[in-house]
Amino acid sequence: MKGRLYGIGVGPGDPELMTIKAKKTIEASDIVIVPGEKVEDSIAYRIAKGACENLDEMNLVALEMPMIKDKARLNEMHDRAARKIEKYLDEGKAVSFLTLGDVTVYSTYMYIHKRVVRDGYDAAIINGITSFTAASARLNTDLVEREEPLHVIPATFKVAGMAELLSLPGTKVLMKSGKEIGKVRDAIIAGGQKAMMVENCGMENEKIYLDAKDIPDSASYYSLIIIKEAQEEA
């Protein structure tokens, strides 16, 4: 019998924000895949270790998922990673693949998932808490209420389109701003909008910025800006 692949979101940082299902599925796996060059360096591994006491006694496999721009090379690496996992599945193994935050939102795991499903294997997604809802909770406020739309925008989105997206009604969440964060901050201030930022939410080096003008020129890849509409009293 063929095995099964589980893409598992381990949430944004706090191990207790992992779901009961994520913890149980990891603990019942034959193999736990950790994205990165070395298991110990992976943030997803460190989060899971906080919830799964026996993780280090399990069969942990590091799998490089580099963020490179060369599409042909990237495709080739994803093909190779998928084949490696399919070999485990052919042996009937239950394989968990850890990913930060949630699996359905900007997760590189999905490149593997799609290939494995295309090749006729069984693969499932186990949700995790997304970074943007976690950042909002950390700020002790909601993202959206009533009829407000919510727009999640990766900063890699073309800057030309960005101004238009920033002017949409509702709450805007800017993700993965990292190196571009100075430009994003200037666009927010120029548009007269209010913003808050959480850097490395739920991690040891977490930082909170409650005012757009405090946002620095550069920040961690795990930085997230929340722009809310002016609120009426509820």
Add this chain to the structure above:
Amino acid sequence: MKGRLYGIGVGPGDPELMTIKAKKTIEASDIVIVPGEKVEDSIAYRIAKGACENLDEMNLVALEMPMIKDKARLNEMHDRAARKIEKYLDEGKAVSFLTLGDVTVYSTYMYIHKRVVRDGYDAAIINGITSFTAASARLNTDLVEREEPLHVIPATFKVAGMAELLSLPGTKVLMKSGKEIGKVRDAIIAGGQKAMMVENCGMENEKIYLDAKDIPDSASYYSLIIIKEAQEEA
């Protein structure tokens, strides 16, 4: 010493999609508030019961959070609910308030949270899995990848603005369509877009629709439509 209020997201339906933190916080509470007229009728209660074995032996309190349009009456009911909770907090109690999905996304709990914080009490948000990431996982696909924006739009948003939002780049999630779902379906088909729908995700009466034309004229309040851009091969 004053107590503390916890707004707790119990996720979309499957009790195992509750976070470890949600389960622990509920179990350590003196009082568990359940939205609704009767405790037993509350979906959030039934989800929490699946994860917290001793929930029925705890101090459960039903609190009506009706969805009424009269703003003055609604404000008055929220004020009264907040005062009731503040009495518990004055007695030094730890109070958990259960809410479906996540707390930061369209949760009526936040009306209470804001009042309690304004009145000088301590209140915290414990995240839950949102319905839209859960629906995407249920469909075994992602919501967004790479530079795609994600737009979450409540169907109560003005229909005039809806056409504009539907034409945005990226993935669109339409929430709370319920009674309007026939109109929403027609707008999607008229715009030549592809859509999938999940009704009552993770619950016993869950239904999946993989094609826009299969979407019925009316559906449960807990219905969610996902509209994705045409994908290139990854």
